[in-house]
Amino acid sequence: xxxxxxxxxxxxxxxxxxxVGNTLASIFNQTLLPCEILISDDGSHDKTADIVRAAAANxxxxxxxxxxxxxAGITENYLNAxxxxxxxxxxxxxxxxxxxxxxxxxxxxxxxLQNQSATLVCCDSLLADAQVNPTxxxxxxxxxxxxxxxxQHRRMGSFSSYLKGGLPCLAHTLAFPFSLRDAIVAKPASIxxxxxxxxxxxxxxxxxxLVLIPEALxxxxxxxxxxxxxxxxxxxxxxSFANLLSxxxxxxxxxxxxxxxxxxxxxxxxxxxxxxxxSVKLDQLDxxxxxxxxxxxxxDSSTRLSVRLREFISLLLSGGYRRYASGLWSVCxxxxxxxxxxxxG
Numbered sequence: 552x553x554x555x556x557x558x559x560x561x562x563x564x565x566x567x568x569x570x571v572g573n574t575l576a577s578i579f580n581q582t583l584l585p586c587e588i589l590i591s592d593d594g595s596h597d598k599t600a601d602i603v604r605a606a607a608a609n610x611x612x613x614x615x616x617x618x619x620x621x622x623a624g625i626t627e628n629y630l631n632a633x634x635x636x637x638x639x640x641x642x643x644x645x646x647x648x649x650x651x652x653x654x655x656x657x658x659x660x661x662x663x664l665q666n667q668s669a670t671l672v673c674c675d676s677l678l679a680d681a682q683v684n685p686t687x688x689x690x691x692x693x694x695x696x697x698x699x700x701x702x703q704h705r706r707m708g709s710f711s712s713y714l715k716g717g718l719p720c721l722a723h724t725l726a727f728p729f730s731l732r733d734a735i736v737a738k739p740a741s742i743x744x745x746x747x748x749x750x751x752x753x754x755x756x757x758x759x760x761l762v763l764i765p766e767a768l769x770x771x772x773x774x775x776x777x778x779x780x781x782x783x784x785x786x787x788x789x790x791s792f793a794n795l796l797s798x799x800x801x802x803x804x805x806x807x808x809x810x811x812x813x814x815x816x817x818x819x820x821x822x823x824x825x826x827x828x829x830s831v832k833l834d835q836l837d838x839x840x841x842x843x844x845x846x847x848x849x850x851d852s853s854t855r856l857s858v859r860l861r862e863f864i865s866l867l868l869s870g871g872y873r874r875y876a877s878g879l880w881s882v883c884x885x886x887x888x889x890x891x892x893x894x895x896g
Contacts (some may be wrong), residue, residue, distance in 0.1 A: 556641060557585070558583070558640070558656050559637060559641070560587070560642070560644075561629065561632035561636055561643075561645065562578075562632065563591050563625070563628035564591070564593070564599050564628075564881060565594070565599075565622075566599065567592075567595065567599045567648070568599050568867070571590075571602055571647045573650055573683065574650060575606045576606070577653055578645065578653040580651075581655060581657070582653050582654050583656040585633070585639075586612065586637070587635040588610075588613070588614045588615070591617050591618075591619065591629075592618045592619065593628045594618065600773070604616065615635065617631070618634050619631055626745075626747040629747040630738060630747065638745055639729050640728065641663060641727065641728055641729060642726065642732070643655070643725075643726040644724075648774065650679070650683050650765070651769055651770075652677075652768045652769065653873040655674070657767070658766055659672050659674065659764075661865055666762045669761075669762040670728060670755040670759030671720070671725060671727050671751070671761045671762065672762045673762070674766055675689045675690055675719070675764075675765060676721070676768070676769040677689055677767045677769055678773060679771060680773060680774075680776040682791060683772055687883075690719060690797075692772060694767070699800070700763065700765075701763045704718070707852070707870050709760040709761045710756055710831075713888070714874065714875055715811075716805070718761070719763070720751075722751075723771065725752075729856060735750070742804075757819070757832065803847065806843040810840060813833065813836045813837070813840070816836065838875075841874045842866065842869070842875045845862050845866055845871075846876070846885065848862050850888045852888075856893060859892070860889060863886070884886050
């Protein structure tokens, strides 16, 4: 009988005494048990370690606990957990304050088996209050919205969808092959604002396909002590006049990250020879980088107005706003920036 693929779980903690017991209990209750849970603690001074050790004593799976004696921050704590997790087939990410649906690992495994080129699987999450009572929604806006997002992602193609941005890939929703570990832990220090979920998604996009599944497999606990890189409200905010006047967020940072992705893909080409999928991705990356570079010039008030208008029209005709930005909304933002310069100098 063929061996069933195995999962390891990485779980970063910091001052987690209120929640980590429930999180571990939900992992112990999986229909497909992991081969190991690796907990990396970022120097907690509460009872986190005691609670973990008590849970580990009666756990149905091995639980390992490592401590960063010098606090490293959220992203480095995820990476530290990944450095220490034992070899397995796939790695699932857990947050210290969430609760897993019993079939989470089983559903993630099904997604990997059905998508042999998958280097990342991302599920939805049920929104819950501080006591883990579902509040009636999901991170993607409900099951119907989740299905729509998944269909749109498949229709665009994995890498095109990644380049457009805005994928709902929060850390606790993710799982990936263990074979990516070395590439993931080699995160560049030169780009400090590349948070764990965004960095992981970028690596996975360069090495294979990102797969979104519509099921909500985690209860996402919302509480005042929550630590996160992403503003959930900002992610869901509707277009407004104030947003229209503000510059596009992190365009320079995004361009820097895409340049680094290009270097990763070129390294893959050098190591494995010319691969068709890598060549296609490199062409798409070059096009995306060109779009972002041009967009920065369009919004640069020190550039001559005639040049900005010419560049803006070229972006409009190229379809770049549809492929790499928010379509008509991004067009309006850049046009408003040009008109403000025309009117106010």
